[in-house]
Amino acid sequence: MPPPPEAPPPLRTWPPGPVRPSDRAHVALRPAEAARITGGFWRERRRVNAEVSIPQGPALLESVGNLHNLRLAAGTAQGTYRGAIPFLDSDVTKWLEAASWQLADPDTPDRSTLAQAVDTMIHLLAEAQQDDGYLQTWYQVARPGPHFVDLLRGHELYCAGHLIQAAVAHHRATGREDLLTVARRCADHIDDVFGPGKLVDGVCGHPEIETALVELHRETGERRYLDLAGYFIDRRGHGLLDEDDSRGLAPGPAYCQDHVPVREAETVTGHAVRQLYLLAGATDVAAETGEPELRAAMERLWQAMTTTKTHLTGGVGAHHRWEDFGDPYELPNERAYCETCAAIASIQWSWRMALLTGQARFSDLIERTLYNGFLAGVSLDGLRWLYTNPLQVRDGYEYHGEDQGARRAPWFTCACCPPNVMRLLASLPHYAASTDRDGLQLHQYADGAYGGPTDGGWVAVRVDTEYPWQGRITVTVDEAGTGEWVLSLRVPRWCPKYTVTSTPGGTGSAEGAGRPAPEDGWLRIRRTWRPGDTVALELGMEPRLTAAHPRVDAVRGCVALERGPLVYCLEQTDQPGTPRLDDLLLDTTAGLTTRHRPGLLGGVTTLVGSGLLRRPGTAQGDWWPYRTVRGSTAGATEGPAGTPARADAVVPVELTAIPYYAWANREQGSMRVWLPTC
């Protein structure tokens, strides 16, 4: 039984989370060793994850066959393999990773039931594992035969990677060795098979094992796991994944990032999740080896992704076909793929970049992605999921269920996203803070406690905030260490002005009112701290109208509404006076007011503005939606081009915008993030 909430275990004794650079790692920052979220926005999302989403896992994995398949491999059940996807095992191990991080949290409801389910699943995996360490039910049961042959599609190393990540999580969270033993046997088998001069010289079609192996190295101290990760990074991009293009419809080597070595790549491309898992792994390798070339490639690729291939929500991946990145500035709205898993992968990569470099911009992107592109992936009740996260659902949206459509579903046949959401939410506190020798850095603002070692000893702070609804963040020093150290607070890039005050007023250099955000995103306060010292950061939360780079064709003539870290959207259901959302113009001459509505969507601050409802003047029976706005010999204007709508009837209406993350939780209808202004 966990201790009662009123007497949580001392912060210092909390187990660590994901991404734990080794002592020799070349990183600027290390994740706060102890981190917990105790209240506010993310506690509620994590509560639903712990009470609803994660506990559902075992029954779902049973009902769709994943556990049955493990029993078939173990020889403890009979029947036929269920499902037609080679990587079904990874749903189990991703759930195990989520459950493991969750077990570390004393707030976890009905913890013993969860622990029992975890043990059952670990037992299943151990039983299913072959004597040589191999474990993938698809190739043990459904397609028995030689292993590691179809590296392009087989997902064998991908599944091993998720097994390893689950084992690392379980070991860190519980101290137990049983799942780690399974994972090490699997990793050792792969290390026996893969490598220069070994049986197979190749890489997996779906990166994932790279970051897992680095974490396994960190957890076990075994250098060869890091070397194997480095081998997989080095060998990708040399055309080892030969595509069978007999239908002429194969995605080509860029799909798997096998078209160019990662150190030479100029931009992110191909399947978004594969690309970002690969880069997370490459960043892990760079962190451990300190290799400048690999680090420079990571910085270049991150810049290319954010500058030209990231949606406002932080979502990435433009195309449904091949689930891949688009061209630079190709950022469609309704056909934005923005897979939930890609948002998670982006967060995982950016966090590794934040630790590697110490730069705040990586956590800026994490914040944006967390609150928007990621969080939209799970319903407020924790029961339903979005695989893709479009920024627009058009009036008349035709849902054929043909692919991952813009409606929530209780599970997917390819169910990569739900357990991925679970594992990120379960480990979320560990993305909020870091330490270095000189102090503690707060990257994300969530009610909770964060601590870790510095040169001055263990330091810890408490955070109290109504963020993201309010901009005030109060940081109280709980454990002050000795001597001066720097408390660093990230001032988000979106924030136009902030104020900071401290009690008692110390010698901190950052006090002041209405400052613009610091150039590098870090507000640093250096002083000797005492327990009980507080710093209050007040971020300007004025709603904002946001425009895109003019090369983003998809949103020309539009603005989006944002407030704090939240991107807003209009849902049809909130606009009773607007029969068609797509006929709406935002009246940018009117202001936006905020209205907090505790009863709406679990409690959200809405933005209320003014719109103009355009009634397009298409004649009845006309059949062509294009019209001449001007014969163009000079001077023969009939009105300014580009504003044909001005002639249409226009009716003023009130608009209510909700945070994007909360969309698709009520009746189905249209939605849009970007609002036309002309």
Next chain:
Amino acid sequence: MPPPPEAPPPLRTWPPGPVRPSDRAHVALRPAEAARITGGFWRERRRVNAEVSIPQGPALLESVGNLHNLRLAAGTAQGTYRGAIPFLDSDVTKWLEAASWQLADPDTPDRSTLAQAVDTMIHLLAEAQQDDGYLQTWYQVARPGPHFVDLLRGHELYCAGHLIQAAVAHHRATGREDLLTVARRCADHIDDVFGPGKLVDGVCGHPEIETALVELHRETGERRYLDLAGYFIDRRGHGLLDEDDSRGLAPGPAYCQDHVPVREAETVTGHAVRQLYLLAGATDVAAETGEPELRAAMERLWQAMTTTKTHLTGGVGAHHRWEDFGDPYELPNERAYCETCAAIASIQWSWRMALLTGQARFSDLIERTLYNGFLAGVSLDGLRWLYTNPLQVRDGYEYHGEDQGARRAPWFTCACCPPNVMRLLASLPHYAASTDRDGLQLHQYADGAYGGPTDGGWVAVRVDTEYPWQGRITVTVDEAGTGEWVLSLRVPRWCPKYTVTSTPGGTGSAEGAGRPAPEDGWLRIRRTWRPGDTVALELGMEPRLTAAHPRVDAVRGCVALERGPLVYCLEQTDQPGTPRLDDLLLDTTAGLTTRHRPGLLGGVTTLVGSGLLRRPGTAQGDWWPYRTVRGSTAGATEGPAGTPARADAVVPVELTAIPYYAWANREQGSMRVWLPTC
């Protein structure tokens, strides 16, 4: 040997073309029985088709294995099946259809070689055909086993449809029975198998056979072919094509239009080519049966397609994934699929609708699609093809060859488009004119001669024009019939003003200057005609700026350039002063001038205008392409929202636009149809 060009055979003796409604058909118009194109724009495109594209067919079909596969089925060759697509045979029959229409044209170069190649291929098909009439090499050789089992993917009726269409073309063009006999044996076999109370109650995943069977009915007089076509129309939409969704990634029944019976459908949806072939077939059935409900559905669906799902070029099909129609007004530019085959299918359907209803709007759309979305599908030299026809290729376009990318290729593994282009160009004269009891109608303007029967006897006209470069169309009556009849000239919807004059000035009611286009698109001139009478129609060819319906999000704040029936585009190579096409704004305050350039791209009229080259003000090292244009409490404006680009540096440049159909014929580079104005 054909007669020398200076002495062509009398028009009246020319063989008919596709779509030949039976005597009992309920159609307003019938295709002109004799039609030929003798000069001008389309003669040149057809010359390349006849001299280059079609003659290439046999060697290409040999090199990629289609003919080899037929020999395998015939038992006259040994080896393994080549290719991995079940419908490879249709490439052969589509080429045969093209070659057959071409054989009817005395202008055909090296006609005897072509006739010999046709005979060889007919012989191959006859040899490959089974005793029971079945003919599809995929299921005879590559996947032997029961037939008509995988109706969803097997394309068996689709292949039969193309065989039948080729046979009808061959019979009409040459009067010969040999291919028709093969086709009838195939159709009879299908009629034995399919139908109520027969072996199979089902439809094909890919419509095509419906229109083919109606044409076979027309050619043979056999009612049962029409009934079978009607059966296939009636049975679709009842979920007979059960999708195996074991991967959760199947397109769903709408992909094959099996989600709703065609008479109840409210809009076009699913795979665009399948949808439009189906509707062509349904229109054929409605034409022969006169069924009002089916006709009403056709009119409703055509309206839905043109109003909400057609690109400016006439191209249709928004999505790469599933090659299908998008939502209403979802008309993306660069990811526009706009498959060349879908443009052809649209033309084929619209022509049937034009004949059924007599309305000019259908031929308006045909004209637009012919000159733009269709014609872009083949290179000017007739050697290379586009499978998809996007309206934009972005700066930095990443070509991975992963699917049908925006570059021309000499052939495709799924080679549906090239022979489809060939067959439409070869039969094109038959889409230009029609007759009814009361006279003759000109739908498309191409140098040539067109004639057919009316109540007053055989009438025929000659057309002389430099269209689409010039707006003057001179129609001379060659055979005048007896009594009054109506010469109807389509005044295109794009045309703001026209003038018409006739020599000798008769009693026609339509003379005048600068009239707006007639409401229903037909300029009708009723009189008693004498041979040598002329009518000169002058269409206003002023360049136009065109805007889209405001619901078309993809092109907000943009206009397109058009002149006559041509949509224009900018290609990077024509803008020496513009390093990035995507940084360009059209200066709508300046005029557009036309410049005919005989040496450019086979001779095109270019449009020259003024642009502003925007140099976006992204700070070096900045990583986020979105920016706050205004904190939004009322009054706190920092400038008008939606116009963030105004702050950027702007440099005036000259722009040269070329007709869209001629793009991608020089070096690769960016292209765009829609030009930002703000």
